[in-house]
Amino acid sequence: MFRQRMNADEARELFLKAFAPLSDTENLPIADCDGRIIAKNITAGIDVPHYRRAAMDGFAVRACDTLGAGGNSPVVLKLAMGIEKGTCVRVHTGSPIPEGADAVVMLEDAVLRGESVEIFTQLHPGKNVGETGEDIRKGEVILKEGKKLRPCDIAVLAALGIRDIAVFRKPLVAVIPTGEELVSRENMALREGEVYETNGLMAALYIRKWGGAPRLLDIVEDDPEKIKDAISSNLDADMIITSGGTSVGKRDYVPGVVGSMGTLLVHGVGISPGKPTALGIINGKPVVCMPGYPVAGIVALYFFARAALWKLGHIPDEHDRKVRAVLSGKIPGRTGYKTFARVKLENGRAVPLAVSGAGILSSVSKADGFVIIPENVEGYDKGEEVEVVLIE
């Protein structure tokens, strides 16, 4: 068994302290930047709007010319092409306000009769006028380094006429599935003792979803030299994820290989499932060794690999999608372990999935989310309201 079992949060902290975020950036057209992280503060090069604009359809006027106007006592102005005392100019929402005008009378408050406009309301200066720079002021830092761009932020970049910006490079993550029982889906039929590779594919897809660029490698046998070769030929990547071979059996070589190539920081963690997770650093690069059991693997991915990816890529901690729900049955914790219990949501209730072990992949697929039970909690009872972290 494991000699050590490190507390999950301590293990994560130790691991995250042991490497630095990436510094490389790339320039991309703004339309390709949804979800990317800004690498340099962005300063507005123009005012938005860059001219005084009408906020309504109507007539631009000098506010002082409307003095005394009311519902029964209109003032009459002459419709013109320019503003001087006693004139007004037709404007549309967004169109420039002619020089000399300082307010816009809404269509509803005016009646056009031939060349004359009757105005039924008194305006103060600035009424229905969008001042230059009212949205964004030239020189303002409008979006800051480290922000994750959303479509509405990209719209702001577009409003400034910006075509491309510097974002942090996506971390490149090499995913190495290990295990001599594994075969690729290219094999049409399985022999006894063979299973299709699943964890590497799952890890690669999660890395992509979470903002990284995965490189999924071929299956590597349980052989220390071959595992070492696979890792060393992928040290151009920013992070390495291995799957399998992390327990303490005869064929579990991965943590030892990581230790021989760099530093094995952690082997054995207080998460359940996921205890045989190992964490290390090789050439300054984080290495996450997922247990081969798929449920343990996904817990290790969520708890360690995602956090490492986010640190590497300057990706701000996203709020997980969560719902609150009442448990339809008891879920036990495991003292000393952070327990990830799988639940299904049914009519607003969280139904614990009765599952035997970490080897049952289908139990994750049947689950909508995890209820996370802290180390010092014995479990949650039927009827308790819990927070469910939805599995993406």
Next chain:
Amino acid sequence: MFRQRMNADEARELFLKAFAPLSDTENLPIADCDGRIIAKNITAGIDVPHYRRAAMDGFAVRACDTLGAGGNSPVVLKLAMGIEKGTCVRVHTGSPIPEGADAVVMLEDAVLRGESVEIFTQLHPGKNVGETGEDIRKGEVILKEGKKLRPCDIAVLAALGIRDIAVFRKPLVAVIPTGEELVSRENMALREGEVYETNGLMAALYIRKWGGAPRLLDIVEDDPEKIKDAISSNLDADMIITSGGTSVGKRDYVPGVVGSMGTLLVHGVGISPGKPTALGIINGKPVVCMPGYPVAGIVALYFFARAALWKLGHIPDEHDRKVRAVLSGKIPGRTGYKTFARVKLENGRAVPLAVSGAGILSSVSKADGFVIIPENVEGYDKGEEVEVVLIE
């Protein structure tokens, strides 16, 4: 002003009832299916595992041969290549259980001495054995039509050796920005009265994020014939989104054009901002007319276009990312309107963004989320705990 103002929920219901989901499907390799919607129930073609496997490293035995074994009184079995009375066979986690064996002794409970194995625990049949089909049973419907695939679901497909599956086609959404004040970012400098196009780009990026395939078109002038041409040449799309020209001013032709080409269901909605939103159907296809003001536009996108996209694409309603936070200041609602108030999150508090109007694009970019105030609520007070829907 608008003659009508339809309740927001009623408008959405009326709109969603007026068109049908897409029926077309496509076959894709499973690695490309993250986030896609399953079009046909998926049945397991094999058992997983497809053989009895060891759940631990150790020795496969006949459970009956361990009868009476204990910590101080081992039974001794002969290490062999096959199982008969009195023999055991070395197994690794995941390896097949030899015929005749029905339990696995963990390494920790056994001592190997030459050709003999001392076993210090009594096992019941089935102990540490993964039965054939314990994870997935051949013939079982393992993933159902309409499910949105996650990486952990794709891992299940991989475990079954499935290479590609049928998913619903992504809805193709044509996005048509209108407005003669708009210019593309290809223009290096703006003249007075010109602004860069932003809403179309924003809509296209949200459509992509929400699971659709956007087609962003060139800017169309405020001219009914040109708007009509743009719509009719994009009726191969599954949905049309227009931006701008939805108010009741002289240049607001879009709702009229939609009505002339099909059915204008709604013009004027009780959402704030977003009142000038229009909704219609042309050739059975949903048309969302976003107001030109960017904040109103994003509210129309979230409230109407996203719901329509999800219906078209069979995309299950995703739970929004939400957080609960205490308001640092009062936010007023608007009677009769569903109000989308922008807030920023600071140290767990929701800070209302003091903004003048729907025209201020940067106010959305500064916001982390919306607090949605129902039609019959006057507003929320400083110190109240509210739910913040995070803007993606």
